Each structure stands twice: as C-alpha cells, then as structure tokens.
Amino acid sequence: MFETVELPIWIVVLGGIALASLTLNAVLLPSVRWFFRGRVNRLLSRANERLRLSLKPFALTKRQVLVDRLTYDPVVIEAVAQEARETGVPREVVAERAARYAKEIVPSFSAAAYFLFGVRLSRWIAQTLYRVRLGASEDRALEGIDPEATVVFVMNHRSNVDYLLVTYLASERTSLSYAAGEWARVWPLEQIAKAMGAFFIRRKSENPLYRKVLARYVQMATEGGVTQAIFPEGGLSRDGSLRPPKLGLLSYMLETFDPDGERDVVFVPVGLNYDRVLEDRILVGHEVDEKGRPRFRASIWVGIGFFLKHIWLRIIGRWHKFGYASVSFGAPISLKALVTDEANARDLGRVLIRAVGAVIPVLPVPLIATVMAEAEGSLTRDEVVSRATALRDELVGRGAHFHVARSDFDYTVEVGLRALVRRRILKLDGDSYSVNSEQVALLSYYANAIAHLPRGE
Template sequence: MFQTVEIPIWLVFLGGLTLTIAVLNRVLVPSVRWFFRARINRALRRVNERLQLSIKPFSLTKRQVLVDRLTYDPVVMSAVEAEARHRGIPNEVAAEEAARYAREIVPSFSAATYFLFGVKLSRWIAQKLYRVRLGANENASLEGIHADATVIFVMNHRSNFDYLLVTYLASERTSLSYAAGEWAQIWPLEQVAKAMGAFFIRRRSENPLYRKVLSRYVQMATEAGVTQAVFPEGGLSRDGKLRPAKLGLLSYILQGFDPAGTRDVVFIPVGLNYDRVLEDRILVGSELDEKGRPRFRAKVSTALWFFLRHLWMRIIGKWNRFGYASVSFGAPITLRSLSSDGRIGAEALGHKLIDAVGKVVPVLPVPLVAQVLLDSGTPLRRAQIVDRAMVLKDRLVDQGAHFHLPRGDFDYAVDVGLRALVRRKVLRETDEGYRLNPAQEPLLAYYANSIAHLPR
C-alpha cells in the first residue's frame, strides 16, 4: 500500500496543469470577473449620468436571454405553428429556424465596446477623412423629450460612412442601435457591429416566419425604450436623390404602438451630406438586375488601390481630406401627435419622416457648386459661379435650409467646391471658364441631387 509508484513526468505535468486550471476557474477567475464587472458598471453609471438619453436595461440584458425571449414569444410561436402547417414540417424544425433567425437578429451590445472603442474609433476616422461639422441642432427640443419615450433617429442614407459619422456626433446624447443590412454580416465586421448594438435585417426576405421574428424584435426593443437609428430609404441612394421610405420597419413600429400606453415614440430627423462620398462612383455606376435589384461593380482590388494610393499621398505630404461632412438634427416628431387618436398609416408616416429628413439635409460647397454648373449647362467663369451660387444659397436659406459656410467666407466656400470637382476631373478649367467633363456628368448630378429636393 505504501510502495513507491512511478508516474511519467508528462502525466505529472498534465495533472498539475489540470489542477491549476481548476483552481483558477473556481477561485481566481470569478474574483477577477467580479472586479472587472464592478469597474464596467461604475463606468456605465457615469456614462448614463451624462447622456441625454440613457442606456435602457433591455440593451444590457444578456444576449442569450433576449434570444430566448424572442424565440419563445407567443406571437413567434404562433408563427412557427403556422409555418409548420404551411410547409408540412414538424414544429421542432420550424422552431429551430425561428431560433436561428433570432440569433442572427439580436445584437450583443457592450457599453464598453461602444463608448471605449466604437465612439473613439468613429471620431478618429471621421476627423481624419473629413472636416466634420454639426449643422442644425434642435437642442431645446431634444431636452424636452420625456425620459420614458422611445427615441428613433431617422436618417437619409448617403454612404456606409453614415454609421460612423452619426455614432460619433450622437455619442454625447445616447448610444444608437442601428438596423444594418446583409452587407455587414461578414467576419469580423458582424461581431463588431453586434457589440455596437446593431441588429441585422434581410431587406429582401419574403419569408413570413423571418419577418415575424424581426417584427417582434423591433417591437420588443421599441417597447423597452431602446434608442434606435434607421434609414427609412432602405438602402444607399444611387443617384444622390432622397428616396421614398420603405415601410417595413415603420410598419412594425406602428403595429406594436399603443396610443394609450405610457411610452410614446419620438422620431428625430437627421440629415447628412458630404462633399465627397467615398463610394460615389460605385453607386453611380450600379445597374439593376432582372429583378430590379441594384448590382454594384465593386472590386477588392479597386478598394485596395484606392487605399494604397491615398496612403502614399499621405506619406509624401500631398493628401487632403475629402472636404466637409455635416449632420443636422431636426425637431422631434412624436407618434401620438400625428393624429387625434394616435394612429397613422405606415405610408403617411414614411412620407412625413422623409419630408422632415429632407428639410435638414445640409448644403455643402460641392453640392452647391454642382447644382450651379448643372443648371447652367454652359462653361462659367469663377465670378459667374460665385454670383449664381450666392443667389441659390440665399434662396435655399430663405426657405429654411442650413448652409455650412467654411471659415465664414462665401468665396472660399465656392473655391472649396470648385477645387474638389477639378481635382476629381469632374470639371475642367479652360480659357472659357469651368467646363463640365461629359463623361463625369452623372457624378456631378449625383452631388447636385443631394440638395435638389430643397425648396427654393
């Protein structure tokens, strides 16, 4: 019984390693986890104290809990049964599909990731690429929003850069839960987007079970007061014009809204505009397939060449930022105020929101100059462009448009627009004045269209 037993050294090492892991897992790891969780909770309380719109408990709930709540929601379970009957499959199979949709949709929001990483990265990238300016800002109206209201930012969709720009500029007010399309469902972008609170939607899916799961998530988040950000146009504008509203998400919000309930829904119109949209040529060059869906001629090699070329220009000191980027916030629109009984159709709501967003789209130097040259159709000298741009700007401002005047100097603003368009070979400077490059007319129209909807 007390004889010496020989054990291989590798077995001793393995046993020791197993014992060490067990001790760490049972004793040290919980303590370390508690320590960091306590620090995160203190930081979160400080963040919530300074935010105009606080982070709601729903956003901080563990993701698996939200997935389970959504999967076993009575409305979703009824849809599962209907789907199983329709397709002649077992309920368990349809239920697993619903669970898969729930896992795909539900975000895994991390306040630490959002404020310590996402906001700082968004600010750094935005300021490196653009001269970022805040346009019209309805601070007084925002401060008057009831603490129990669900706030939804509705924005025009000019670029995929919109996400970064609005995240940065809205970070002093709130965190935003974005509705993101399929384009973001690639590794590692998907994981980062979900940690930032984004929920994914399949915009073209006609699957009734998927639509029911998505609608219930939107309604649950809205009922819980989660601040959201949506693009009612449903996708990027390919010609620069403001597009009609898609009614999917809006109809889900309306279906779950109780006019007699304690929580109102408040829409904040947000207008975005750029002197240069990074993917403008891709958007203008897109075509529609046989089903009417856009097909973009985007290549990895093109993106890589774009990045390397601008990196080299930065190294040799010849790189310039892509002009101005501006965001304007409009006056809130409460859902209860839209009709006497608190009810309004999705189409009427979509039209009203798009109209409100359009009114706060900022006027920037490149769109202004582009509109002047497009209206003229003939070469113009600089003095003529300045005169016509001044007249156009005055008409727009008189109708309530917000114009960003760089350095407070209108002549300089026109020079900014002309220099950007000449550098990109959209305009040619000749003895007769500035002439449009015919091959680049669609690109000039793209920027002019960004303000074409504004009343004059």
C-alpha cells in the same frame, strides 16, 4: 501505501493542466470577473449621468436572455406553428430555424465597447477623412424629450460612413442601436457591429417567418425604450437624391404602438451630407439584375487599392481630406401626436422623410454641382459666384441649413470648385469652368443631394 508509483509524463501534464484550470475557475476567475464587472458598472453609471437619454435595461440585458425571449415569444411560436402547417415541415425544424434567426438578429451590446472603443474610433475615422461640422441642432427641443420615451433617429443614407458620423456626433446624447444590412455580416465586422448594438436585417428576404422574428425584435426593443437609428430609404442612395421611404421597420413599430400607453415613440430627423461620398463612383456605376435590384461592380481589391493609394498620397504629403461632412438634427416628432385611427406606416414614412429632407445641410460641393448642372455651357468664376450666391439666397430663404466654409462665402465657392476640378468632374480652361462630359452622372449625383430642397418663388 507509501510505495513509489510511476506515471507517464503525459498523465502528469494533463493532471497539472486540469488542476490549474480548476484553481482558475474556483479562485482567480471570479475575482477577475468581479473586478471587470465593477469597472463596467462604474462606466455605465458615469455614462448614464452624462447622457441625455440614459441606457435602458433592455439594452443591457444579456444577449442569450434576449435570444431566448425572442425565440419563445408567443407571436414567434404562433408563426412557427403556422409555417409548419403551411409547409409540412416538422415543427421542431421550423422552431430551430426561428432560433437561428433570433441569434442572427439580436445584438450583443457592450457599453464598454461602445463608449471606450466605438465612439472614439468613429470620431477618429470621421475627423481623419472629413472636416466634420454639426449643422442645425434643435437642442432645446431635444432636451425636452421625455426620458422614458423610445427615441428613434431617422436619417438619410448617403454613405457607410453615416454610421460612424452619427455615432460620434450623437454620443453626448445617447448610444444608438443601428439596423445594419447584410453587407456587415462578415468577420470581424459582424462581431464589432453587434457589440456596438447593431441588429442585422436581411433586406431582400421575403420569408414570412424571418420577417415575423425581425418584427418582434424591433417591437420588443421599441417597447423596451432602446434608442434606435434607422434609414427609412432602406439603402444607400444610388443617384444622390432622397429616396421614398421603405415601410418595413416603421410598420413594425406602428403595429404594436399604443397611443394611450405610458411610453411614447419620438422620431428625431437627421440630415447628412458630404462634399465627397467614398462610394460615389460605385453607386453611380451600379447595374440592375433581372429582378430590378441593384448590383454593384466592386470587390475587396478595389477597396484595398483605394486605401493603399490614399496611404501613399499621405506619405508623400499630397493627401487632402475629402472636404466637409455635416450632420443636422431636426425637431423631434412624437408618434402619439401623429397617430389617429386612420394613421398608417405610409403616412408616417412621408412625414418622416420630409422632415429628414428639410434638415439636410447644403455644403460647397453640392452647391457648386447644382450651379454647374443647371448651366448650359461654361461659366467664368465670377459667373459661378454670382449664380451660387443667388442659389444660396433661394435655399436659405426657404429654410435650408447652409454651411459657409470658414464663414467666407467666396472661400466656400472656391472649395466646391477645387474639389470638383481635382476629381475631373469639372474642367478648368483659363478662367472658365465646364462639365466633363464623361462625369455628368457624378455631377448629377452631388447636385441631387440638395435637389429636394424648396427653392424661391
């Protein structure tokens, strides 16, 4: 029994790998997991102490558990059975399709990724691109929100930078679970977005089973107290104006809301505005397909070219930030206070979109764009200042939130004029400014950003 046994080297190597793997699983990996789990728990504890709206257990539940809960939810099971009856497809096949939808929708929120990576990256990108300013903020009313309420930030959609800007500025209050469109479902953006708590929506899907699975996830998250962020317009504004609300997500929330229940749903209106929207020319130049849906003329090469151009400008010292970006937080709106027997998603959408529009801040470029869009010809700088002053007084007199750059209105006008001339939207001839006839659509895009605001009598 003590004789020497010869073995091929490949068996020895495989045996060594297997032994090392067993050792790692049995001894080292549990200790490593324990170490990191302890750090994550301490991070969560510190975050909940700092945040005004703490992280709810639903948001911290393992993703697979949520996927299983959604897949085997009684409402989803009934929807699967109905789909099978109506289409004649075997029930097991339809159930597998519903499971795929659940895996696609449910996020894999990581508090460590959100607070250690996401918030910091959002802050860095936002502050690199813009002079970020917090506009109006109803701090006292926001602090008075019931800690057990489900809070939903409702905002206008101007740019894909919206996600970063609001994540950064709301990070002292809470973490946000965004409803993200199909544009984000590319590697590695999808994995990052899901780790940040985003859930994905096929906005163009009319499949009733998919819609039922999505509705149940939104209802489960709302009932679980998860803080969410939604864009009621449903997509980016293509002409700069505030669009009518889409009612999908709102109707899902309203469908199972119990006004006599313990948990309220509180909507926080958020208004965003920019001196320059990165996607503005793409949005203005969109086409419409045969079904009336927008189709954008853009490619990854356009994005790469834009990025490289601005890297080069930074290297040679000619790069400038894209002006001001501002976010305002309005007074919270309680769903319990709104709900009546006749209440519906359409009424709720109108209330929320008006509240969002009321807190959209006025920035230098939209102000000057409005002045020049209303002018019938060229204006001298003094005439621009005079008209801009009158417009400011009208807007502020009706409750608009106005950002005065460096607390100097003359400088505010200068910022707006300089930005529009630099982008060739306005032409400067001596001391006179006029609209470039080839850029009228772009000028209107920025003027439309504040066109909904009430003016003086």
